[in-house]
Amino acid sequence: MEQILNLFFNMAILERVGPFLLRGLGMTLLLSLVVVPMGVLSGALLAVLYSLRRRWLNLLLIAYVDFFRAFPPLVLLLFIYGGLPFLGLDLPLFGTVALAFLLNTSSYYGEIFRAGIESIPRGQTEAARSTGLSRWQAMLYVTLPQAARNVLPDLIGNTLEVIKLTTLASVVGFTELLNNARNAQALTYNATPVVVAALAYLVMLWPLVRLVSRLEHRSIAVR
Amino acid sequence: MELKGLVFSFFNAEVASRYWPDIVSGFWVTTKLGLAVIVAGIALGLALALLRAFQFRPANVLIVIFADALRALPPLVVIILLFFALPFVGISMTALTATWLSLSLVLAAFAEEIFWAGILAVPKGQTEAARSTGMTRAQTLMQVVLPQAVRITIPPLTNRMIAITKGTALGSVVAVHEIIYHASSGASEAGNPTPLTLGALAYLVLFVPVVVFGRWVETRFAWKR
Numbered sequence: 001m002e003q004i005l006n007l008f009f010n011m012a013i014l015e016r017v018g019p020f021l022l023r024g025l026g027m028t029l030l031l032s033l034v035v036v037p038m039g040v041l042s043g044a045l046l047a048v049l050y051s052l053r054r055r056w057l058n059l060l061l062i063a064y065v066d067f068f069r070a071f072p073p074l075v076l077l078l079f080i081y082g083g084l085p086f087l088g089l090d091l092p093l094f095g096t097v098a099l100a101f102l103l104n105t106s107s108y109y110g111e112i113f114r115a116g117i118e119s120i121p122r123g124q125t126e127a128a129r130s131t132g133l134s135r136w137q138a139m140l141y142v143t144l145p146q147a148a149r150n151v152l153p154d155l156i157g158n159t160l161e162v163i164k165l166t167t168l169a170s171v172v173g174f175t176e177l178l179n180n181a182r183n184a185q186a187l188t189y190n191a192t193p194v195v196v197a198a199l200a201y202l203v204m205l206w207p208l209v210r211l212v213s214r215l216e217h218r219s220i221a222v223r
Numbered sequence: 224m225e226l227k228g229l230v231f232s233f234f235n236a237e238v239a240s241r242y243w244p245d246i247v248s249g250f251w252v253t254t255k256l257g258l259a260v261i262v263a264g265i266a267l268g269l270a271l272a273l274l275r276a277f278q279f280r281p282a283n284v285l286i287v288i289f290a291d292a293l294r295a296l297p298p299l300v301v302i303i304l305l306f307f308a309l310p311f312v313g314i315s316m317t318a319l320t321a322t323w324l325s326l327s328l329v330l331a332a333f334a335e336e337i338f339w340a341g342i343l344a345v346p347k348g349q350t351e352a353a354r355s356t357g358m359t360r361a362q363t364l365m366q367v368v369l370p371q372a373v374r375i376t377i378p379p380l381t382n383r384m385i386a387i388t389k390g391t392a393l394g395s396v397v398a399v400h401e402i403i404y405h406a407s408s409g410a411s412e413a414g415n416p417t418p419l420t421l422g423a424l425a426y427l428v429l430f431v432p433v434v435v436f437g438r439w440v441e442t443r444f445a446w447k448r
Binding site for chain 1 (some may be wrong): 229232233240272291292295296297298299300302303304307308311312336343385386390391392393396402403406407410411416419420422423426427430431433434435438446
């Protein structure tokens with residue numbers, strides 16, 4: 001037992017690598033705070049464009065969404081990370097990582113918003129238009145808020161996935177939590193940093209998991 | 224940037240012919256790993272959901288803890304825990320096993336929740352009616368509740384399976400010789416990103432049909448309101 005504690009919850013090691021892990025956690029949060037709002041916005045934009053029902057535009061949007069959903073995010077990240085320099089583009093690492101995640105996640109948010117907008121009866125738009133609202137006002141003030149409420153469990157669920165996604169940035173050496181934990185493990189030859197990082201993810205994301213579960217069960221019960 | 228340079232970097236025929244066989248062998252590793260994850264994950268998830276339906280409290284608590292933990296932990300963290308942390312207590316496994324086991328457990332956690340939600344969605348009257356005809360609890364569950372539950376679980380389950388089989392790319396982090404491992408090691412070896420292009424194409428060949436299939440399933444099995 002003592003040996004297990006030594007290897008997995010070594011307090012002396014935790015004290016030494018603690019600040020390093022905290023800095024990684026900060027980067028994880030920062031990356032999430034950039035990618036999630038931008039993903040939600042661009043996803044909503046994709047869905048609104050889709051609702052215009054322009055044939056060629058919709059084909060293009062479906063192609064975009066399916067393309068980036070077919071790509072495993074890690075492949076996208078490595079492709080952008082390894083390929084951009086050859087295009088003569090020199091993005092900072094944060095930008096590279098954020099771009100890869102944004103391309104991936106905007107297509108998921110886009111699909112969710114599309115389903116949401118489609119769940120709103122046409123009568124809502126017609127009623128809003130008849131009161132004198134413009135098309136865009138009707139979309140922004142009437143359709144979109146109801147759509148977002150209808151797909152709230154999926155939106156929160158996808159946000160959870162985005163935060164989990166940030167761990168992939170460790171593969172290209174971005175100094176987020178998992179990256180720092182792995183480096184600390186290699187330096188100390190002890191599993192404590194990785195175990196503590198895993199616990200940090202659990203503590204951080206477990207409330208979201210519970211919330212998604214509850215919302216999903218409720219939406220099924222309503223049916 | 225001129226087109227010739229672009230072609231030389233990303234679609235270099237000479238580099239492509241050199242690394243093509245590696246990518247193909249990675250393609251099969253990814254396919255087999257993905258299928259193995261789906262089979263194990265769905266089977267375990269279904270078994271846990273059925274077990275949960277028997278309302279045996281200690282078992283339910285454990286199942287909920289398992290499902291919550293594996294849905295909260297990023298899959299890459301699970302892989303790294305299994306592959307790099309467990310050897311400290313003398314449990315070591317190959318990179319392939321660690322990746323398979325991690326992704327299967329993650330899929331099982333999601334599948335359990337989806338199946339369970341499906342079972343709850345079947346009206347209670349169905350169970351009561353089946354029980355009143357003399358069927359046992361197990362018979363009711365297997366022959367009445369489950370067939371109805373499975374139908375509504377198909378769309379979310381398909382999406383989750385797609386998402387997690389894409390996670391096989393994470394195996395490259397612990398050096399499983401799947402597509403992206405060969406693609407990125409080939410790219411750094413050749414000093415040219417063409418192997419990455421090949422790898423990306425291989426993923427598209429593998430997953431575009433799957434994503435299109437998922438889209439079809441979603442409309443085919445959509446809940447009729």
